[in-house]
Amino acid sequence: MKILNIQQIREADQYTIENEPIKSIDLMERASYELFTWITERFNNDFSVYVLAGSGNNGGDGLVVARLLSESDYKVQVILPLGKNGSDDFEENLKRLKKINTVLILEELPEQISEKSIIIDAIFGSGLSRPIEGRLADLIKKVNNFEANKIAIDMPSGLFADKASPSEIIFKADYTLSFQVPKLAFMMAENQEYIGEFEILDIKLDKEYINNCLSDYSIYEVDSVIKNRLKLKSIAHKGNRGRATIIAGGYARMGAAILAARACLHSGIGLISVQTCPHCIDIVQNQIPEALILTDENEYVLGSYLDYSKQDVIVFGPAIGFAHKTLVLLENLLKDYQGQLILDADAITLLAENRELLNLLPEGTILTPHHGEFKRLVGKYSNNFEAIMQLKSFCMHHKVVVVLKGKFSAVCNADGKISFNPTGNAGMAKGGSGDLLCGILAAIYPRIKNSYETAKLAVYLHGLSGDISKEEKGENFMTPSIMIEKLQSAFKKIEN
Ligand SMILES: NC(=O)C1=CN([C@@H]2O[C@H](COP(=O)(O)OP(=O)(O)OC[C@H]3O[C@@H](n4cnc5c(N)ncnc54)[C@H](OP(=O)(O)O)[C@@H]3O)[C@@H](O)[C@H]2O)[C@H](O)CC1
Numbered sequence: 115m116k117i118l119n120i121q122q123i124r125e126a127d128q129y130t131i132e133n134e135p136i137k138s139i140d141l142m143e144r145a146s147y148e149l150f151t152w153i154t155e156r157f158n159n160d161f162s163v164y165v166l167a168g169s170g171n172n173g174g175d176g177l178v179v180a181r182l183l184s185e186s187d188y189k190v191q192v193i194l195p196l197g198k199n200g201s202d203d204f205e206e207n208l209k210r211l212k213k214i215n216t217v218l219i220l221e222e223l224p225e226q227i228s229e230k231s232i233i234i235d236a237i238f239g240s241g242l243s244r245p246i247e248g249r250l251a252d253l254i255k256k257v258n259n260f261e262a263n264k265i266a267i268d269m270p271s272g273l274f275a276d277k278a279s280p281s282e283i284i285f286k287a288d289y290t291l292s293f294q295v296p297k298l299a300f301m302m303a304e305n306q307e308y309i310g311e312f313e314i315l316d317i318k319l320d321k322e323y324i325n326n327c328l329s330d331y332s333i334y335e336v337d338s339v340i341k342n343r344l345k346l347k348s349i350a351h352k353g354n355r356g357r358a359t360i361i362a363g364g365y366a367r368m369g370a371a372i373l374a375a376r377a378c379l380h381s382g383i384g385l386i387s388v389q390t391c392p393h394c395i396d397i398v399q400n401q402i403p404e405a406l407i408l409t410d411e412n413e414y415v416l417g418s419y420l421d422y423s424k425q426d427v428i429v430f431g432p433a434i435g436f437a438h439k440t441l442v443l444l445e446n447l448l449k450d451y452q453g454q455l456i457l458d459a460d461a462i463t464l465l466a467e468n469r470e471l472l473n474l475l476p477e478g479t480i481l482t483p484h485h486g487e488f489k490r491l492v493g494k495y496s497n498n499f500e501a502i503m504q505l506k507s508f509c510m511h512h513k514v515v516v517v518l519k520g521k522f523s524a525v526c527n528a529d530g531k532i533s534f535n536p537t538g539n540a541g542m543a544k545g546g547s548g549d550l551l552c553g554i555l556a557a558i559y560p561r562i563k564n565s566y567e568t569a570k571l572a573v574y575l576h577g578l579s580g581d582i583s584k585e586e587k588g589e590n591f592m593t594p595s596i597m598i599e600k601l602q603s604a605f606k607k608i609e610n
């Protein structure tokens with residue numbers, strides 16, 4: 115699903131008005147009817163409704179919702195903190211609202227409201243142009259302290275759609291009901307406490323116009339082309355299911371390698387190999403009898419460049435450490451290995467500390483840093499909008515694919531396009547979870563044969579296995595090993 119900026123959304127709005135054609139006030143009615151439907155499907159008319167309406171078109175939407183809910187016998191009260199003069203459609207809807215005199219227009223929000231209330235934030239939407247100050251700021255702080263169900267129309271007031279929000283005076287919504295397309299701000303970790311859950315309501319802006327809008331940002335959806343590429347011919351040979359090697363861990367640190375190898379195996383790889391120092395061979399064989407062992411010459415750390423000529427893909431990095439031999443192995447892989455490389459964890463720190471290696475990165479290499487590791491590569495940033503800019507320039511400069519892990523993990527291609535991942539949950543933030551992602555990436559690359567498409571799909575499946583684990587075990591009790599077991603269901607879910 116495409117993410118558009120405010121300028122593009124305004125243009126799509128205008129195009130629809132002129133070409134459908136539809137009057138802007140009727141478009142407002144259509145949009146608000148979607149809001150009304152969403153609300154009435156979840157909250158019955160035992161709930162009292164408070165609508166905070168600004169004086170622009172976001173306020174206009176709020177007034178329409180107030181009227182529609184009142185006509186469905188909800189007790190509705192409206193507060194107009196910016197007064198009664200505003201945009202044409204706002205003023206027209208205020209007239210319409212006054213005609214049905216069941217809605218109370220209050221001067222101030224009451225000091226106390228019952229928990230069985232809904233507060234609808236229609237103060238500012240996409241027209242916010244500066245931080246909220248003065249009496250309005252006090253109102254937002256007051257509302258944020260109420261224990262009611264809070265719904266923001268289009269955007270939580272105070273939040274900018276396309277850039278970082280400079281102030282913390284922002285409506286804290288439980289639900290944000292946004293029109294037509296998601297906004298970039300919804301993807302940023304620091305905004306989650308204001309957005310709550312977001313839903314995109316189809317208000318029937320011109321589909322073709324939106325399809326033709328150019329955007330570097332989207333939310334991932336699995337398409338039929340990828341589903342087909344994932345399918346294997348029924349007479350598959352283990353070779354055409356792909357060969358992957360895991361180079362990870364070391365003495366007393368083999369857990370990461372085992373988790374990655376298991377995830378790879380459970381994601382359909384044909385042949386899995388694990389590079390192991392002599393002391394660790396038994397552990398790997400006990401834990402994954404399916405794995406071939408590639409024996410490293412070094413006793414405690416990995417460092418031997420072995421014969422990888424038949425390997426379609428190599429994962430290098432989880433818990434591998436920072437020994438000089440390991441660094442040299444990484445350098446040799448970057449120079450000589452001809453297949454697909456996936457670099458994670460300590461590999462990324464090694465790159466950050468030996469920056470000349472960055473110039474050796476083969477085109478299309480997949481890197482999977484979390485924010486801490488990514489900052490080592492690109493320097494500090496203070497919010498996720500800045501992180502996204504750094505991500506784009508890093509990927510474009512080095513012609514690589516980076517998965518920046520977090521809530522809505524961002525997968526960036528070498529051309530600067532960014533796809534945000536919608537699956538996953540906080541229960542996945544546990545040691546070992548990232549190792550699984552490496553394994554899934556390695557398993558599906560031989561079938562997808564494109565770094566960016568592989569990365570998007572693997573992150574999606576990883577999150578999906580997390581979501582299935584959460585459903586069955588709960589956020590606190592799910593573990594990476596449980597997620598491995600659920601990979602099969604995750605794959606099944608996308609195949610159907
Ligand atoms: N996108 C669609 O397809 C549709 C959107 N709809 C709704 O319309 C709003 C956008 O409406 P707009 O009138 O452009 O903007 P707002 O309602 O958000 O508010 C603009 C007014 O607020 C003033 N403003 C902005 N920031 C502040 C502030 N910090 N303090 C005080 N006042 C502020 C702004 O003043 P300016 O000086 O900046 O001009 C405006 O007066 C969208 O979000 C949807 O809810 C349609 O209803 C359906 C189609």
Ligand SMILES: [K+]
Binds near residue numbers: 172235237271
């Ligand atoms: K709003």
